[in-house]
Amino acid sequence: MNIEQSTQTLLRDGFILVFNQDKLDIVKTAGALLEAGIGNMEVTCRISQPLEKIRQLRKALPDFVVGAASLVDFPGMLKVYNRRHAADPLPDVDEVVEAGVDYLVSAANFSEATYEKYAGKLPIIPGCGTVSEMVRQYALGATFVKMFPANIVGGPKFVKSVDPAIHKIISIVPTGGTNESNIPDYIAAGVLVLGGSFSAIDKAVFQEIIDKQDYKRLAAELAGIKQMIDELRAKQWPMLDFTAVTVEQVSLATGRDFNIA
Secondary structure, three states, rough: OHHHHHHHHHHHOOOOEOOOOOOOHHHHHHHHHHHHHEEEEEEOOOOHHHHHHHHHHHHOEEEEEEEEEEEOHHHHHHHHHHHHHOOOOOOHHHHHOOOOOEEEEOOOOOOOOHHHHHOOOEEOEEOOOOOOHHHHHHHHHHOEEEEHHHHHHHHHHHHHHOOOOHHOOOEEEEOOOOOOOHHHHHHHOOOEEEEOHHHHHHHHHHHHHOOOHHHHHHHHHHHHHHHHHHHHHHHHHHOOOOOOOOOHHHHHHHOOOOOOO
């Protein structure tokens, strides 16, 4: 899958689930997402054996759009971590790309070396907490910028405040504390795609899903989030059909640029 196809999926879905649960089956979770109308998921490298699980997901669902997250794109820190966790090392960017991921995500900025190698080839979504980081990472080739942790950085008010100053060119993906109570405000502020973990689901409900391994109920919960996002985006951008939207159509309608040549 090329960068345009992956970006189109993210824009169509409007939601990126952060898979950070070792207690859930990764393939069945992806199946629940598909049932909910969502065709992508980011696999955080904070889970155990992330490379193995990415390969498992890639093999089981070859058309599903898979991202790798919580990447550390700085060799010195990666070396320290992996020396202490030799039995379950943290993969680097090259390793997750070789495993077949369709997009890259980090809580931090990506290095210039990664942009030189992968910009324009697959979506790159760096973590940013300031306007300067957003602008610099976009200038290097970022497709979206991940506002993280969104609830700490400033939430919807932050997006609404900084977006005009960066000329509404960069598509901000708030991640961290996103839920049904603030999703409407984020979309009203101009957000096209939101990131969120399982914390967007009621805590007691999610515990039942884990205890019973109830992927049908997980699909229903995710479908509720998806429906909310779809309805809000339809009101915000009535000229866009997000079920069949192209990257170019989104760019023309919203002014956002996704660094796709």
